[in-house]
Amino acid sequence: MTSTDLEPDARDLLATAAGPTDLDLTRLHARLERAAEDAGVLDVAYRTLDSPVGALLLAATERGLVRVAFAAEDHEAVLASIAARISPRILRAPGRLDAVARQLGEYFEGRRHTFDLPLDLSLSTGFRRAVLAQLREIEYGHTASYAAIAMAAGSPRAVRAVGSACATNPLPVVVPCHRVVRSDGTIGQYLGGTDAKRALLRLESAA
Amino acid sequence: MSTSSSGSGYAPAALRTRTSRSARPGRLHNVTVHEPFELVVARHGGTVLRVCRAVLGPVDADDAWSATFLSALVAYPQLAPGANVEAWLVTIAHRKAIDHARATSRRAVPVDVLPEPSASPGADERDLDLWTALAALPTKQRKVVAYHHLGGLPYAEVADLLGGTAVAARRAGADGIAALRRTYGVTASPSTPRREP
Numbered sequence: 001m002t003s004t005d006l007e008p009d010a011r012d013l014l015a016t017a018a019g020p021t022d023l024d025l026t027r028l029h030a031r032l033e034r035a036a037e038d039a040g041v042l043d044v045a046y047r048t049l050d051s052p053v054g055a056l057l058l059a060a061t062e063r064g065l066v067r068v069a070f071a072a073e074d075h076e077a078v079l080a081s082i083a084a085r086i087s088p089r090i091l092r093a094p095g096r097l098d099a100v101a102r103q104l105g106e107y108f109e110g111r112r113h114t115f116d117l118p119l120d121l122s123l124s125t126g127f128r129r130a131v132l133a134q135l136r137e138i139e140y141g142h143t144a145s146y147a148a149i150a151m152a153a154g155s156p157r158a159v160r161a162v163g164s165a166c167a168t169n170p171l172p173v174v175v176p177c178h179r180v181v182r183s184d185g186t187i188g189q190y191l192g193g194t195d196a197k198r199a200l201l202r203l204e205s206a207a
Numbered sequence: 208m209s210t211s212s213s214g215s216g217y218a219p220a221a222l223r224t225r226t227s228r229s230a231r232p233g234r235l236h237n238v239t240v241h242e243p244f245e246l247v248v249a250r251h252g253g254t255v256l257r258v259c260r261a262v263l264g265p266v267d268a269d270d271a272w273s274a275t276f277l278s279a280l281v282a283y284p285q286l287a288p289g290a291n292v293e294a295w296l297v298t299i300a301h302r303k304a305i306d307h308a309r310a311t312s313r314r315a316v317p318v319d320v321l322p323e324p325s326a327s328p329g330a331d332e333r334d335l336d337l338w339t340a341l342a343a344l345p346t347k348q349r350k351v352v353a354y355h356h357l358g359g360l361p362y363a364e365v366a367d368l369l370g371g372t373a374v375a376a377r378r379a380g381a382d383g384i385a386a387l388r389r390t391y392g393v394t395a396s397p398s399t400p401r402r403e404p
Contacts, residue, residue, distance in 0.1 A: 010384045013387060013388060014357060020256040020257065025252050025253060028272055028273060029248060029252070031273050032248065032280075035273060035277050036277060039277065039281075041280055041281050046245075079245075080243065082243070083243045084240040087284060088240070088242065089244055089280055089281075089284065090243035090244050091244060091280075092245050
């Protein structure tokens with residue numbers, strides 16, 4: 001419904017009621033974030049975070065961090081996908097992501113080597129989820145090959161499947177798929193781009 | 208703030224979900240899914256606030272806006288795909304305005320001093336003139352102007368909310384606009400430069 005079908009005179013008259021300002025709506029949005037959180041109906045809260053590897057989208061359910069996305073993944077598309085797969089009850093509500101943003105900030109400054117955050121792995125299932133569990137075992141500053149992860153996940157021949165598990169990791173950086181490299185020593189693909197992967201490995205080797 | 212009341216319960220039949228019969232399994236790629244609620248707030252938050260201000264005045268409008276969007280957030284996943292989201296929100300806002308007015312009258316205490324109108328950030332004098340002019344209208348005229356002219360709800364649906372016929376709603380709206388033009392529009396001729404939305 002648009003107001004184009006309204007009487008032009010009335011539209012001119014009411015258009016002078018320049019309505020709510022951005023300030024009004026920002027204040028009301030913050031109030032809605034709190035009310036939704038208190039009422040337990042904020043299924044997904046998100047915010048963005050500027051980082052050395054570009055703007056990161058951070059999204060969390062009530063269970064924990066559910067998605068980290070690079071700008072290359074298209075944040076709007078990622079949110080639309082979360083709406084379809086988890087719930088459309090989604091608000092930009094930075095409060096729930098305070099700890100995530102703080103720990104990521106410390107990580108990018110080289111002051112944090114492990115994340116201490118509740119994670120919601122519901123966007124990953126089956127073998128891919130088993131791979132994520134193995135990725136979390138690779139320590140800061142170390143790397144492992146796709147083949148070694150396949151072996152550790154109990155399917156030594158599933159090297160390609162490990163690659164696709166890394167490529168669809170819903171929690172990059174926090175679940176360190178960037179620490180998985182090819183057996184020949186080359187860096188391999190990365191869902192945030194190979195530059196981002198190289199930057200993360202350089203950061204960790206400098207610390 | 209009550210969250211048990213579902214916003215979808217306020218929607219006219221035409222806005223309600225037609226159940227999931229049309230969503231056959233195996234057609235996943237064609238299923239319409241709801242966009243993130245954040246986009247609903249971004250797209251319609253301003254309109255709903257103007258409607259709430261027209262019905263309740265600038266001060267009480269905040270409470271009605273907040274109750275409207277919280278209620279809408281709760282009911283959102285059940286909203287029919289393709290439904291007119293703005294009309295749905297305006298309908299919820301109407302119910303929340305009634306709830307708010309009822310609660311206010313229950314605890315009403317006479318006061319000597321009215322709240323400062325300027326307590327509403329962003330409302331300049333011209334706006335206050337309009338809200339004052341709106342407040343002076345008979346209730347039905349004011350609500351028709353709020354829901355139809357500000358909220359974009361068709362007269363038929365305005366009539367569903369307020370009772371009476373669409374024709375009567377149209378007449379009340381026309382009378383309301385005419386009255387506004389007399390009291391407020393004097394300084395608001397179409398040639399007056401106005402702020403862009």
